[in-house]
Amino acid sequence: MKFFFPDSQDQIDPSFDFISEERSIYRVRQRDDHYAHEALRASPFDGLLVSKAIVDGLPGAAGKYTAPQRQRLYRVGVRDFFRLDERHDRRLETMGDCGAFTYVRDDVPPYTADEVVDFYEGCGFDLGISIDHVILGYDKTADTDASHPHRDGWQQRQQITLELAAEFRSRARARKARFTPVGVAQGWSPTSYAASVSALQKIGYSRVAMGGMVPLKTPDILACLEAVNVVRKSSTQLHLLGISRCENVEAFAANGVTSFDSTSAFRQSFKDDHDNYYALDRNYSALRVPQVDGNPKLKARIRAGQVSQAQAIKLERQCLQAVRRYDTGTVTIETVLELLREYDQLCDGRKDRTASYQQTLEAQLWRDCQCGLCESAGIEIALFRGSERNKRRGFHNLHVFRQRLARELEGTAA
Amino acid sequence: MTTSRRRGDLTSPPIEQELRLPALQVRQGPNRILYSFAVDGKELPRFATVSRIRRDTDAGIQGYQRPEVLSHITSIRKYLESEDPMIPNAIVIAFDKRVLFEPSGPADAYACPGTLVIPIDDQGADADKPGWVVDGQQRCAAIREARVESFPICVTAFITESDAEQRSQFILVNSTKPLPKGLIYELLPSTVGALPVALQVRRFPATLLEHLNYDSDSPLQSLIQTPTTPEGVIKDNSILRMLENSLSDGALYPYRYAGTGEGDVDSMLAMIKDFWTAVRDTFPSAWALPPRRSRLMHGVGIIGMGYLMDAIGDRYAHIRTPTVDDFRYELDEIADVCEWTSGTWRFAPDHHRKWNDLQNTPGDIRLLSNYILGEYRVQTMGRRVRRQQRA
Numbered sequence: 001m002k003f004f005f006p007d008s009q010d011q012i013d014p015s016f017d018f019i020s021e022e023r024s025i026y027r028v029r030q031r032d033d034h035y036a037h038e039a040l041r042a043s044p045f046d047g048l049l050v051s052k053a054i055v056d057g058l059p060g061a062a063g064k065y066t067a068p069q070r071q072r073l074y075r076v077g078v079r080d081f082f083r084l085d086e087r088h089d090r091r092l093e094t095m096g097d098c099g100a101f102t103y104v105r106d107d108v109p110p111y112t113a114d115e116v117v118d119f120y121e122g123c124g125f126d127l128g129i130s131i132d133h134v135i136l137g138y139d140k141t142a143d144t145d146a147s148h149p150h151r152d153g154w155q156q157r158q159q160i161t162l163e164l165a166a167e168f169r170s171r172a173r174a175r176k177a178r179f180t181p182v183g184v185a186q187g188w189s190p191t192s193y194a195a196s197v198s199a200l201q202k203i204g205y206s207r208v209a210m211g212g213m214v215p216l217k218t219p220d221i222l223a224c225l226e227a228v229n230v231v232r233k234s235s236t237q238l239h240l241l242g243i244s245r246c247e248n249v250e251a252f253a254a255n256g257v258t259s260f261d262s263t264s265a266f267r268q269s270f271k272d273d274h275d276n277y278y279a280l281d282r283n284y285s286a287l288r289v290p291q292v293d294g295n296p297k298l299k300a301r302i303r304a305g306q307v308s309q310a311q312a313i314k315l316e317r318q319c320l321q322a323v324r325r326y327d328t329g330t331v332t333i334e335t336v337l338e339l340l341r342e343y344d345q346l347c348d349g350r351k352d353r354t355a356s357y358q359q360t361l362e363a364q365l366w367r368d369c370q371c372g373l374c375e376s377a378g379i380e381i382a383l384f385r386g387s388e389r390n391k392r393r394g395f396h397n398l399h400v401f402r403q404r405l406a407r408e409l410e411g412t413a414a
Numbered sequence: 415m416t417t418s419r420r421r422g423d424l425t426s427p428p429i430e431q432e433l434r435l436p437a438l439q440v441r442q443g444p445n446r447i448l449y450s451f452a453v454d455g456k457e458l459p460r461f462a463t464v465s466r467i468r469r470d471t472d473a474g475i476q477g478y479q480r481p482e483v484l485s486h487i488t489s490i491r492k493y494l495e496s497e498d499p500m501i502p503n504a505i506v507i508a509f510d511k512r513v514l515f516e517p518s519g520p521a522d523a524y525a526c527p528g529t530l531v532i533p534i535d536d537q538g539a540d541a542d543k544p545g546w547v548v549d550g551q552q553r554c555a556a557i558r559e560a561r562v563e564s565f566p567i568c569v570t571a572f573i574t575e576s577d578a579e580q581r582s583q584f585i586l587v588n589s590t591k592p593l594p595k596g597l598i599y600e601l602l603p604s605t606v607g608a609l610p611v612a613l614q615v616r617r618f619p620a621t622l623l624e625h626l627n628y629d630s631d632s633p634l635q636s637l638i639q640t641p642t643t644p645e646g647v648i649k650d651n652s653i654l655r656m657l658e659n660s661l662s663d664g665a666l667y668p669y670r671y672a673g674t675g676e677g678d679v680d681s682m683l684a685m686i687k688d689f690w691t692a693v694r695d696t697f698p699s700a701w702a703l704p705p706r707r708s709r710l711m712h713g714v715g716i717i718g719m720g721y722l723m724d725a726i727g728d729r730y731a732h733i734r735t736p737t738v739d740d741f742r743y744e745l746d747e748i749a750d751v752c753e754w755t756s757g758t759w760r761f762a763p764d765h766h767r768k769w770n771d772l773q774n775t776p777g778d779i780r781l782l783s784n785y786i787l788g789e790y791r792v793q794t795m796g797r798r799v800r801r802q803q804r805a
């Protein structure tokens with residue numbers, strides 16, 4: 001089972017200093033920074049998924065790449081750009097896709113088959129996913145009920161996706177593209193997904209990505225996979241787009257899934273309210289010490305004269321100092337918790353996180369973790385604060401996710 | 415009058431502590447008296463504070479200062495911690511009438527030496543301090559935060575009880591027009607020592623620009639428009655962006671010294687000059703015209719061609735630094751599709767744009783860059799780089 005990580009230009013700056021919160025002023029973004037596969041002791045993923053929408057942007061949705069970075073990616077290719085070959089323990093694969101969620105609201109996808117082949121070929125991907133159009137909705141009554149309000153729209157999107165898949169494959173063949181084309185199945189029910197996979201196999205695809213399943217409940221995903229399994233040729237490999245759900249990996253594998261991609265372990269580190277710091281058996285809450293200058297709500301209240309900036313800065317500093325002293329054993333846990341609560345009251349104050357913070361502080365995950373970042377960042381990695389700490393924790397979460405996955409897969413093998 | 419401050423009561427017992435500072439009283443007009451003095455910036459918070467803008471319970475306006483801008487303070491603080499910093503411009507403080515001036519010498523027409531007596535109450539609340547910072551709150555904060563023992567600073571003060579007067583002075587000192595960017599860029603190469611970070615990182619590209627504009631062997635000599643070269647046709651900013659793009663992600667990157675933000679100037683200049691010489695030779699009729707007559711001299715052309723320099727440099731990188739001949743040879747590949755001064759760009763079968771319909775916008779720069787580089791890739795696909803013709 002291969003795990004692909006969708007790139008969104010997430011790196012850490014090794015020159016960042018936690019105490020002064022400063023970095024080298026001459027640092028060149030991306031080039032001097034480290035990706036997860038460079039920062040962690042072992043690469044947490046088997047490959048990278050890079051989406052055209054993230055690289056190129058779309059009208060109304062800026063890409064994540066600067067123009068010079070984009071040009072360099074096209075010149076040197078995806079392997080060099082991401083420095084994938086500098087890891088020698090194993091070969092990391094690369095998969096390209098279109099980023100269908102960025103244009104989900106449009107009537108038709110914004111790319112032509114040729115443009116997408118250009119992108120995959122120009123960047124030198126191993127695998128290239130055909131252009132798809134996401135169906136937002138899951139309702140099996142649409143299979144039979146001709147008056148279902150979304151039936152026509154959903155069928156149309158499925159049809160567009162299949163037509164583009166056919167065109168994409170024939171263009172890639174005609175141009176002798178070196179990447180392996182991957183078709184996308186879109187559907188709204190087990191039956192419709194099965195129909196998609198069947199059609200893609202007829203077109204000639206032996207690798208199929210299952211799209212639009214991110215919002216689905218696990219039993220629905222499994223129902224779809226089981227329906228697909230009836231029509232799936234034994235040689236057809238499935239990829240789950242945007243799905244992790246470690247605990248189901250065994251069932252996924254049994255239905256022909258050989259790879260998946262997900263950002264959730266990484267993104268949880270700064271998106272999730274509490275489950276943002278992973279340990280092997282459970283998640284903990286990172287300690288929120290927002291930057292006075294970085295928290296929009298607090299900033300607005302300071303600007304309006306409702307909160308004293310000096311008071312906020314003082315509390316922020318006291319929190320940082322207390323957390324560090326707790327780590328060296330010179331301050332009690334009660335003092336840290338009290339300060340964190342006081343600062344939280346000033347910033348947000350909607351809920352008291354003291355109990356979960358206490359568990360985080362007592363667990364001291366960073367002390368024994370072997371990920372490669374916890375050792376160098378120490379307790380700083382447990383702070384919910386700024387992208388340098390949050391992304392380090394995100395990388396750590398990827399490392400733990402990888403271990404969880406390995407554990408589940410060992411279960412399968414045994 | 416809206417004032418949130420308690421007035422000094424002249425009948426109350428004398429204040430225990432005071433700061434006595436040598437000062438100059440300056441009479442600017444019949445009703446205008448200023449005081450000029452120096453004080454350790456670390457002492458400032460003892461007698462002066464900042465009046466933050468807010469609304470009181472009756473929605474009346476109070477104070478006038480915005481919050482501290484932490485990034486700006488960091489930038490000043492780093493400067494203060496650098497070697498040999500200097501802040502020549504004075505902090506402006508408004509004192510209330512508890513502050514007194516004792517003349518010590520004869521006054522000439524407008525100036526009189528003496529001592530300024532400032533009451534100090536270290537236990538007192540901020541709002542009870544005798545001084546308000548009218549201008550220089552970021553500098554004051556930076557001195558307060560800086561890891562330096564002390565930092566004497568010049569202060570200009572006036573005495574008033576009126577918030578309204580402080581507010582108008584605050585607006586007056588803060589509504590000046592910032593320096594034009596072009597002037598700053600032109601001055602950058604001939605500066606020494608620490609500068610704010612954003613300028614510090616531009617100093618090196620600005621130095622390259624200066625060479626390109628003034629070296630006698632540069633094809634761009636006198637073509638870059640700066641405050642002292644107004645006849646130039648290429649905007650300074652276009653050249654800076656082209657250079658910065660290449661320094662971070664292109665052909666100049668290998669010549670950069672990671673630790674200092676500088677680099678091997680000679681090698682860099684050689685490559686840039688050779689490239690633009692080849693561009694001039696390839697497109698003689700589009701060269702040196704104002705941007706409205708030639709898109710090559712326009713931001714869109716300069717930046718797009720900059721990417722092409724990077725692409726050619728990359729292709730040759732494993733063999734040699736491309737020479738003028740190499741660049742000419744490679745530029746020939748795309749010369750036919752360029753419509754710098756007339757005609758129509760054929761970006762795609764159904765996407766044509768008149769030559770002068772390209773603007774200096776991110777979208778158009780990208781369109782043109784992708785087109786030129788796409789054509790270059792197609793033309794050079796499978797072809798090896800040109801052999802060296804001359805030894």
